[in-house]
Amino acid sequence: MIPKVRQVFIKTFGCKVNYTESVAFAELAAKRGLLPVELTGSRVDQDGSGAPPVVFINSCCVTAEAERKAAQFVRRIRREHPECEVLFSGCGARNHLTRQKYVDAGARVFDFHSEAFAWLAGNVGADSASAGASAASEAPLSVDEPEVPFESGIIGTARSRAFIKVQDGCRNFCTFCIIPFVRPYASRPVDEILDEAERFISQGFRELVLTGINIGHYGMTPVDSAVNIATARHWKRSRLYNRRADHPSFFDLVDRLLERIPEGTRLRVSSIEPEDIDDRFFEQLAHPRMCPHLHLPLQSGSNRVLAAMRRLYATEEYAVVARKFRRACPAGALTTDILVGFPTETEQDFQQTLELCSELQFERIHGFPFSPRPGTGAARMKQLPRAEVQERNRRLIAHCDPIAEERWRRFVGRRSGVLVEERLDGGAYSGHGEAYQQVRLRTTPGKAVEPGRIVLVKLEDFREGRFIARMPAGAACT
Template identity: 30%
Template sequence: MRVALDTLGCKLNQAETESLAGQFSQSGFELVSPDDVADIYVANTCTVTHVADRKSRHWLRLARRRNPQALIVATGCYAQRSRQELTQLADLVVDNTEKEHLVEIVQGLRLEGRGLGEGGTKQSQISATARTRALTKIQDGCHGLCTYCIVPKVRPHEYSLPVSRIIDEVKQKAALGYKEVVLTGTKVGSYKDAVLSASEGFSANLTDLLRRILNDTDIERLRLSSLQPSEISSELLALWQGERLCRHFHLALQSGSEAVLQRMKRSYSLDEYQRALNSIKEAIPEVAITTDIMVGFPGESDEEFEQSHSFYQQAGFANIHVFPFSPRPETAAARMPKQIKSEVKEKRKQRMLELSQSCRRRFCEQLLGQAIPVLWEKETRPNSGIYSGLTNNYIRVFAHSERPLSNVIAPVKLVELHDQGIWGEIVNENPG
């Protein structure tokens, strides 16, 4: 029985898809690429923008064309928001509250004789691929009030996974050969293990979790996904004195205009954001700070956009993720007056993309001449000898090596800018 899974959207979705893949594999299913013919196709959908909705529908239609007899499964946030809509494209719709039981549901359908054959025992093609970076879910749900965001409606139940369970999963990832684990969640910075807090008499927060992972596991690199400015503390930043925590923060912003932030109902001011930015840079040398910007939020005037552009320009980001405002059903922003025309959004998007490219280039230039460890992922083309990997501050590096480097952390001297990052020279051709 061949199953193909794919992820649309955020790192949390990716982590959940990895977990589903592991469950399918352990249950005797053969994992194959979404481009292959499969008996079961599973799309972990996203609904954060109308484009994400469209991509999710397109994926489901493609799966149906690849194998009209296959079981097509839709899960994730789009499935949570629009179950009835997706029943026209998928045989089975599993919302976020049922997602962790998806494999059991599919097996139940098989036992009921719903056109599914027996699961096989063939070694998974996907699980045998090089393991470098794993995603581990630590938290889910959001109670935020951001006026543009659909997430609180599709992931409304905020909870954190127990420290013990996360520690066990990180150990398992390390034992499987992963060199890096990325901790993911809807609001990673709000992590709190209520059970541990009650038993040990203190609040087991994100800082405590990181300290436990560093002390109790031997994972070589540990990375965080997105944080909010209010979640940055001196206690948290002190953990970066060691080498295992990656020097990369994704610090959500969305706009550099105070007035726009207020209309978005973000939980911080520009001053608070700047203080968090400064704290990170002062505590961690050569840290890469990446962020987001939403252009064309309702009512965003030319002056407010220029204010935003100016703030991003002076902030010193390593990269900026740019996206236009997309009105989502049942959100306050979708009903706001002064919706921005598409052509205006596009012009502002292009200006911010140009700024993002400039920021990325400037950050990379500062690193030239240094020797930095890189987690090498794979060859860019089979038998080319050219490998691609990431520094711990999230810079894409390319280098030629006569030796296999996949899933090896090896130092490289950064020598020249590349369209997608930096070209380097391997310092030691006998990496351990």
């Protein structure tokens, strides 16, 4: 039997939803008296109890690189800290085509965080030599996973912003994406979301972030949760989902939240798909308590590639949404994701992507190279040479970075409400403006600001991807 667990180390891979869930996991663990620790040295026993910490890994399987890093981390922990139990959960654990690698590396693999927490809460298990005893299922990928409780949490070294998870899962079945097979599909009750928002506000948080896997689907339900990918690729969105009569839409939810959020607190939307946006959302983005930032995934600037990806929009439709945002929020920021090197992508397709990026002038682009996910439609297509994919990704970044810098520089000289997140060396602070500008904030001598506050400052310069601002002695804080 292992000693009673008293410490836990949490490692997260992947998206903001994963980080939100990890913070919630940490808070649940803290309520059970478990201390968060860092793994340093050859052996960890910070409380003198003789009990090594348990390592909890919240995994990602969206890219092959995320899976590789997670498996590498498990092996490193087992090698450097063999006394530690390793609990492995998240999307990587639920991908039954690839999870065996984590078992082989020496982790206890759990489909859901609730199962991992149940083990942790019981804090008694078999000898660590049997840590890899969880058998990897050989069952095919399924979209019939059970629902799990929603977890929300606080992200930031100074508990600066609160993330509220409102929705989970997606059934769009994009041909490159594994998510429909590893995430349950559910929407959270609206009253529960409103109550949690009020709780965070009462605790002093000045920024609430709505997050989910596909938040535009809040309040929807799939037409057939057991649909297989072979037929789903030929469906249109109107046939994939129905609006639940007992749920408001996502935009109804935003209205309800804006009614409750007091002055001095702001609301941010993490990401939303272009086909899910209606004109009401642009009115909401212009609200004084709404952050004027829209993350709108593009993936490709070629209609031919978008069709092969089974995305539910064309570039012309995407551009209409982008231009409506620019008109509604002239002082806002438009950011996006672009997937480079999809199997059918030609050089002409890639050039069309670069041209659309030049036209739409994104403030930030997250470009990432395609990697085939076993079980998806794109994995069965003829793949491009890896070197060509990597080269296109480098070209995308080289093309878009100067555009982004020029776009950001238009904010120089303007005022922005900066959420202070972390104190840096030399008395400076880091934070983000309402349009998600990265800001380094300098204060006057003897002037300190509490992280988690919003400070109104003038953005004086833009260097190396971040703004420089100085907080005057009489700057307003909320």
